Every structure is written in structure tokens, then in C-alpha cells.
Amino acid sequence: xxxxxxxxxxxxxxxxxxxxxxxxxxxxxxxxxxxxxxxxxxxxxxxxxxxxxxxxxxxxxxxxxxxxxxxxxxxxxxxxxxxxxxxxxxxxxxxxxxxxxxxxxxxxxxxxxxxxxxxxxxxxxxxxxxxxxxxxxxxxxxxxxxxxxxxxxxxxxxxxxxxxxxxxxxxxxxxxxxxxxxxxxxxxxxxxxxxxxxxxxx
Numbered sequence: 001x002x003x004x005x006x007x008x009x010x011x012x013x014x015x016x017x018x019x020x021x022x023x024x025x026x027x028x029x030x031x032x033x034x035x036x037x038x039x040x041x042x043x044x045x046x047x048x049x050x051x052x053x054x055x056x057x058x059x060x061x062x063x064x065x066x067x068x069x070x071x072x073x074x075x076x077x078x079x080x081x082x083x084x085x086x087x088x089x090x091x092x093x094x095x096x097x098x099x100x101x102x103x104x105x106x107x108x109x110x111x112x113x114x115x116x117x118x119x120x121x122x123x124x125x126x127x128x129x130x131x132x133x134x135x136x137x138x139x140x141x142x143x144x145x146x147x148x149x150x151x152x153x154x155x156x157x158x159x160x161x162x163x164x165x166x167x168x169x170x171x172x173x174x175x176x177x178x179x180x181x182x183x184x185x186x187x188x189x190x191x192x193x194x195x196x197x198x199x200x201x202x
Contacts, residue, residue, distance in 0.1 A: 003118025004159055006070050013050070013073035020160070020190040021050065025057040026111060028187060028196045032140055033061055037198055042106040045132055047096045048113030052078025052089075058109075059087040066090040068099060097124050104134035111194075115144035115160035119167075126171040130201060139177070139199040143168055146192035165195065176202055 032038055040062035049055050049067030055078055058065040067089055069075050075091050082089055092099070096113060108129055117125055129139055143163045150157050169179075178200040185196040 002120040004116065009069075009071040009116075010073050013071050013077060020112065022053065022189070025053040026142060026187070026189075026194075028142060028185065028194075029054050029057055029109070031185075031196075032198070033058075037138055037140060038063055038107055038109075044107045044109060045101060045105050046109045046111075048111070048116055049078055049091075050074050050112060052081045052091075054109060054111065055089050055091075056081050056085055056087055059089045060085070064090075066092065066101070066105075068092050068094045068096060070095060096128060097121055099128075101132055105132055105137065106134065107138040107140060108132055109140050111142040112160075114141075115146070115158065115163055117161070118158070119156060119161055122167075122171055130176060133201040135201055137201045139172070139201065141168075141197050141199065142187075142189075142194040143197065144189070144192060144194055145186070146190075160190065160192070162192075172199055178202060 038044060038058065041064060043064045044058055044066070046055050046065060046067045049069050051074065052067055055065050055067040059082065067075070067078050069078070072093050075093050079091055110129065114122065114125060133139065143165070144160045146160050146162045148157045148162065151162055180197055186193050187196065
């Protein structure tokens with residue numbers, strides 16, 4: 001499998017080497033909750049949930065959230081965070097390229113998973129996201145903008161992998177997804193920035 005292995009991510013979480021971690025939920029999540037993009041009692045999947053800040057924030061808001069991660073250490077950290085705050089959510093150590101929910105859900109919160117996957121796997125992951133969501137469901141994306149000098153010459157560098165907006169339009173075509181009009185909100189994270197957008201599954 002191209003890209004980082006399970007052992008790579010397990011080592012990162014076990015050692016606490018997570019430069020992308022904010023120490024709290026992404027502020028954009030609260031903006032989406034306040035705007036009604038996610039509401040209490042909806043069923044939401046958080047792939048690549050990591051430490052679980054967003055899982056905890058959604059659980060606190062009464063959202064039925066499922067956190068997925070490739071690394072057992074990440075799920076352990078997420079479970080500890082939930083327990084410390086007396087919150088409840090479903091957690092699963094899972095390969096997002098193969099995992100399936102019991103039934104389609106209302107929303108997916110995609111922040112760190114796509115940019116952690118080698119681009120060779122993006123098409124499969126996009127198919128998964130479409131299958132996880134019910135028609136009319138929301139894909140809330142924070143799209144990593146981390147271009148490098150090497151990427152300008154065709155080299156693939158990551159993780160995090162640069163998620164060019166043109167590549168995103170190809171992965172999530174308008175024939176299958178309703179796109180909002182730009183410009184999209186941009187926020188800093190780690191070595192780059194993220195574009196915030198909400199796609200609707202057709």
C-alpha cells in the first residue's frame with residue numbers, strides 16, 4: 001500500500017509527535033454546528049479522528065458520532081478524552097478504504113484523513129465517502145493546502161498531502177456532489193492552511 005503504514009501512525013500517536021494537533025476542536029466545526037450544518041441526533045462519521053477533539057465536541061452537542069482511525073493509539077486517546085469528559089461516542093479502529101457503516105449516515109466530517117492518505121488511494125476514499133452518506137447528506141471538508149516546491153515539479157510529498165482544489169473537483173464531481181460557490185473560508189493549520197467547504201451528496 002502506497003503511503004504511510006499503520007505502524008507509522010501508531011508511532012506518531014504513541015509518541016505524541018503530532019504537529020497538526022491543535023489541542024482542541026477546529027473552530028470551523030462550531031461554525032458548522034451554529035449554522036445548522038450538523039444538528040443534534042444526526043449520525044456523523046469522523047474518519048481519521050485522531051485524538052478525538054471533534055468527536056468530543058459533537059458528542060457534547062448531542063450528535064450521534066462515530067470516530068474512525070487506522071491507529072489503535074489514536075482510538076485509545078479519543079476514548080480517554082471522551083471518558084474524562086463523561087461523553088459517549090462509537091469508536092472503531094478501521095481502514096477507511098474498506099470499512100462500511102451499518103447504514104448511510106447524515107454527515108461526514110473530513111478534516112485530516114484525505115490529506116493523510118497517499119493520492120493513489122484518493123479515488124477509493126472518495127467512493128467510500130459517497131457510499132457512507134445518504135442522498136442529501138453533507139460532506140464537511142477541511143481541505144489541506146500544503147503545496148511544496150517539489151510538488152510544482154511533480155513530486156508527491158506528504159503527509160500531509162496537498163489537496164489541490166482542481167483535484168478535489170475531479171474526486172468529487174458535480175455529477176455526484178453539489179458544490180458551494182467560492183471563495184471558501186481559509187484557516188491556518190500546521191505547515192499550511194485549510195479550505196472549508198460543505199458538499200451535498202446527490
